[in-house]
Amino acid sequence: MSYKKIVMRRNKQIALVAHDNKKRDLVEWARFNRNLLAQHRLYATGTTGTILAEELELEILKLQSGPLGGDQQVGAKIAEGEIDFLIFFWDPLEPQPHDPDVKALLRMAGVWNIPVACNRASADFMISSPLMDKDYERLVPDYEVHRTRKVVIAG
Numbered sequence: 001m002s003y004k005k006i007v008m009r010r011n012k013q014i015a016l017v018a019h020d021n022k023k024r025d026l027v028e029w030a031r032f033n034r035n036l037l038a039q040h041r042l043y044a045t046g047t048t049g050t051i052l053a054e055e056l057e058l059e060i061l062k063l064q065s066g067p068l069g070g071d072q073q074v075g076a077k078i079a080e081g082e083i084d085f086l087i088f089f090w091d092p093l094e095p096q097p098h099d100p101d102v103k104a105l106l107r108m109a110g111v112w113n114i115p116v117a118c119n120r121a122s123a124d125f126m127i128s129s130p131l132m133d134k135d136y137e138r139l140v141p142d143y144e145v146h147r148t149r150k151v152v153i154a155g
């Protein structure tokens, strides 16, 4: 895999998502880190975003609720290069009606080398990392080979 280096924008674009049993964890974490989060541009799936906007009194760009396509919207934003970090407290103990979308979102983060925090410990490491600094150059996979892939059609 070859990579292109990109200089990251000063204000990072962070997507915040939590399943219902994990919303309390995310809210507590976000309250504690409110001032750090306030320096960035925040996106969230519908219900998570509504709760966070109320709790933090910060502007949050709200997408659809997860089961209605919110995870897919976050995934699309990742593919379009609009999200720098994903904080996704997914529930490891309960199946979701939109599990395929959850998997697809995590897959997009993998495809585009996006840092993902799936719980409070990993979110702590992410938000406190010196790599959040504006000079950090992110490695973006170069998928030119895939884009120009030739498919031989028999017949």
Ligand SMILES: O=C(CO)COP(=O)(O)O
Pocket (backbone or CB within 6 Å): 017, 018, 019, 020, 044, 045, 046, 047, 048, 049, 064, 065, 066, 067, 070, 071, 096, 102
């Ligand atoms: O279901 C979700 C993520 O998979 C989150 O959606 P809500 O923020 O709308 O609850």
